[in-house]
Amino acid sequence: MQPTIDPTLQKTDYTDALNQVIDDFLARQKVKAQVMSPDYQEIWEELERLIHAGGKRLRPRMSILAYRAFGGQDVPSMLPAAAAQELLHVAMLIHDDIIDRDYIRYGVDNIAGSYNKLYSELVTDDAERLHYAQGAAILAGDLLLSGSYLLMAESMVPAEKIIAIQKLLGQAVFEVVGGELLDTETAFRGMNAVSAETVARYKTASYTFILPLLVGARLTDLPSEDLSSVAEFGKNLGIAFQLRDDIIGVFGDEAATGKSTTGDIREGKRTYMVEQFFALATPDQKAMFKQYFGGASITNEQVDTVRKLLVASGALAATEEAVSFYESMARNALETLSIEPDCVDELESLITVATRRTA
């Protein structure tokens, strides 16, 4: 569900240290699970396998960047707080994949996918086996969601600060779950029920940008009015990121992204750009669009016709404009903040990667 970006966010790369924190957490859970039953240990091994299979630790790394940028001096103390967000992220992916009926993640089986194989000799009926595999995935997501609060609590910071960042985590869960519900429901409530910007704000910006940035910032001595600016920065950057992602999903370079750029059109993905199309297009353009958009078996030429309609209607341009708007809003928020000199370039690179990338 979540788009990924690969920024070289930081000169000082804490990815290994973050992975160490995550691995250590998982190793401890596996030992505890083994005491209960090897069959329980199994689910932790599957979680470990999935987490090792992918994920650029974008959110944890963004937390570290924010922490450093706003004056934080003791990165090791906050690594658990940063890493906890990867657990939340994977929890949400696992549960979203159940809802989206996806069984592959990071190019490997997700939890439902692997349990479907694991149960293959135990449950012969396909539908029944899939049901139990999804059940295991529900439980696996619960474990990581709960784990994210626990890992956050292992940060070497005063207990009051732990509570404060847990509240941020809770707010992000509240928002991303709401965003996921609203996004799922657009499949049958229709596009008018909720705007794509709202979904981008809550499903993407909340826990992919606002939470990581705020967690990092909250662990420094930043005053609360500055924290609001950090949230504002994250919100606008996150929306810009999502809109850029929607553009890449249709107009991106497949060779560069490694992802299909016909899939979004064939599945009829409802994005801000599509909303703009329906606001701007002529009746003829709309008629032709509806003929192809969302058609699972349309030809590549027909996909291309949809692309041309998005350009001709002005929907692409309007979306580019919105990206620029949100980018400038993000920059405005950031300008009110004082940034550590050695982090200025990294923040700039974050903004560029989030809003202007082409792949």
Next chain:
Amino acid sequence: MQPTIDPTLQKTDYTDALNQVIDDFLARQKVKAQVMSPDYQEIWEELERLIHAGGKRLRPRMSILAYRAFGGQDVPSMLPAAAAQELLHVAMLIHDDIIDRDYIRYGVDNIAGSYNKLYSELVTDDAERLHYAQGAAILAGDLLLSGSYLLMAESMVPAEKIIAIQKLLGQAVFEVVGGELLDTETAFRGMNAVSAETVARYKTASYTFILPLLVGARLTDLPSEDLSSVAEFGKNLGIAFQLRDDIIGVFGDEAATGKSTTGDIREGKRTYMVEQFFALATPDQKAMFKQYFGGASITNEQVDTVRKLLVASGALAATEEAVSFYESMARNALETLSIEPDCVDELESLITVATRRTA
């Protein structure tokens, strides 16, 4: 999934105050959700409806009892910590119900059940609609699981204590999720994969007894060796409670329990008593048992034959013996602890209700 008991746990009844804390939490979430979308507010209204429909707040009340029994003086300060466990409980029920394909809880629609109705005009295909309804239920459970950590953090106790009880919460989630996975898997891994006592320990004792008692105790000044005794008390009481529940599920008085006492036999529920049967019965008894046990459409006479086999084999007596064993282990653990005089009777009543009730 979880059995319920109706002890008059406490002379001083904090149920209204607990409900107030829960209602206040839900009301705040509803307001925040409304800002995002009425469609998001809806899921919080469904959660409110479900939580109002039932639940005796057993776990929160047990927390309060433990707190008072071990010298806690300021019940209002810990009400959020107590109430948080009800959120966890309902979160687990919602997710378990998806796995068990149950759509009724507390005699009303659960979240999947109510969303299946809510989506009735939006999604015409039955299987598709049920899938989306289960998706909403996954998300609803996530909200309450996350909410339980947040509500706990609202306790008016030092931040260090909040972190300590959150770790207890996390341990309980770890155990109950593991218990649920193992219990679910017995349907196809068979009874030998994990013992019914292990499932009772992790699925029932962990978050229905150990967590509530430990949360209450941890918020007093009880030294850590005493906390181990509290955990030991909760573990043994919880297992005794589950074994008693299994007995009632087969031999209980339907009029008194208000629940079917043929259901467990017709669905072939694997319990400690059934394990004992297979350990103790003669080949002939086993052959007859297998003929009826788990038969969805067996007659009441055949159900009665199964009951008689459980008695004749000695399985019922062995289970009664196990209940007594765990009860005495619980009492032994409790005896090492110093109890506030005005709580002695209530703890005694808790033990009696948990282990010796007939309905």
